[in-house]
Amino acid sequence: VLHLIIADSELELVPEKIRDHPSVVNYAKKRGKKPDEVLLDSTYHHSALKMLEDGDRRGRPDIVHFCLINALESILNKEGELRVYVHTRNNEVIYIKPETRLPRNYNRFVGLMESLFKDKVVPKGLELLRMEKKTLLELLGEIKPDGVFIMHETGNLLTPKELGERLVSYTSPAVVVGGFPHGDFLSEVEGEKVSIYREPLMAWTVVNEVLINYEGSLLW
């Protein structure tokens, strides 16, 4: 089974520092929520983000949404050969049961993530999603993969096919993909840095290439 970790994802509630910024106050009001209950979103909080450290990369629930929608609907997941985790910039880890059908609608997905930050599990009975305070290193210590691959612009260049072939030589490899739009990992990670293209790729493109090439080597 392949462990896919979307790491240092830009998924967080609006930080305290900008909770009284007009763009945040208006956004929360329009959605009938309090400013400390809504996700940070670069589309709507652009001007407030300038006041935050790393403001040019934060507030990207859309990246997490695209990665998860692709991963959970993949053939690999349907075959029971995938586990997906979302790790955030504030060291939370979201565990997602493989049978989870996430909302396709972005606004509903944002609402679901807001419930998760509040309640730590959603939905109450099924607990398809669960959030715990945890670093990337702690998560890897828990998974105990027999190989860790970090998808990184400066890593060893392999073709996506070669990466798929490498991955199937492990029993339970972990692949770490950055859940941020640009820049580098914030977390410490130990593993083999790998690149599959000569140019930077979006997180969901890397997810698709990894899962489908692993699937190709494993199943067909």
Added chain:
Amino acid sequence: VLHLIIADSELELVPEKIRDHPSVVNYAKKRGKKPDEVLLDSTYHHSALKMLEDGDRRGRPDIVHFCLINALESILNKEGELRVYVHTRNNEVIYIKPETRLPRNYNRFVGLMESLFKDKVVPKGLELLRMEKKTLLELLGEIKPDGVFIMHETGNLLTPKELGERLVSYTSPAVVVGGFPHGDFLSEVEGEKVSIYREPLMAWTVVNEVLINYEGSLLW
């Protein structure tokens, strides 16, 4: 070059029949638009959709969004080996320039599509997206592919890898993927019906499998 056609997509403005339905009127008002200017969206117009023919599958701009975000950010597209078209249930065709960077935010994407329905080209100068009245058959007549593959649950079962290998034996194959959540194509299409999995897959999953396996056979 591979021609990817998202066909019979459930992308349309709110049909006249339900423009005075409360769910539509309120939705349009909230967005500061007129009911005849907004996209039909099953998330928000659920109750009104029951009054329409095929109401259980219509109003799915999210499917088009996922397919396009994956296709346009794919390695295949970066290599200049992909052309993408969206064909709708009302026989419009959207031509998309390969260098287009679509909005990642769903609400912005919806706004862009609404402008496109109104103006037929967006943005005015660059014309990255262009919409024309056209059937799927007319589009195929224009592209003149040397092979047409229709992704279909009842098609010949191939592994994704075998499909990739088949596709590269053509100079400019066309692959038709249904841009709807379930059911069958509305359009007439002639071509080889192909299935890549024993169960139904979401449209964007099929898009990812087709593009990455074609890329694998073509480039690596």
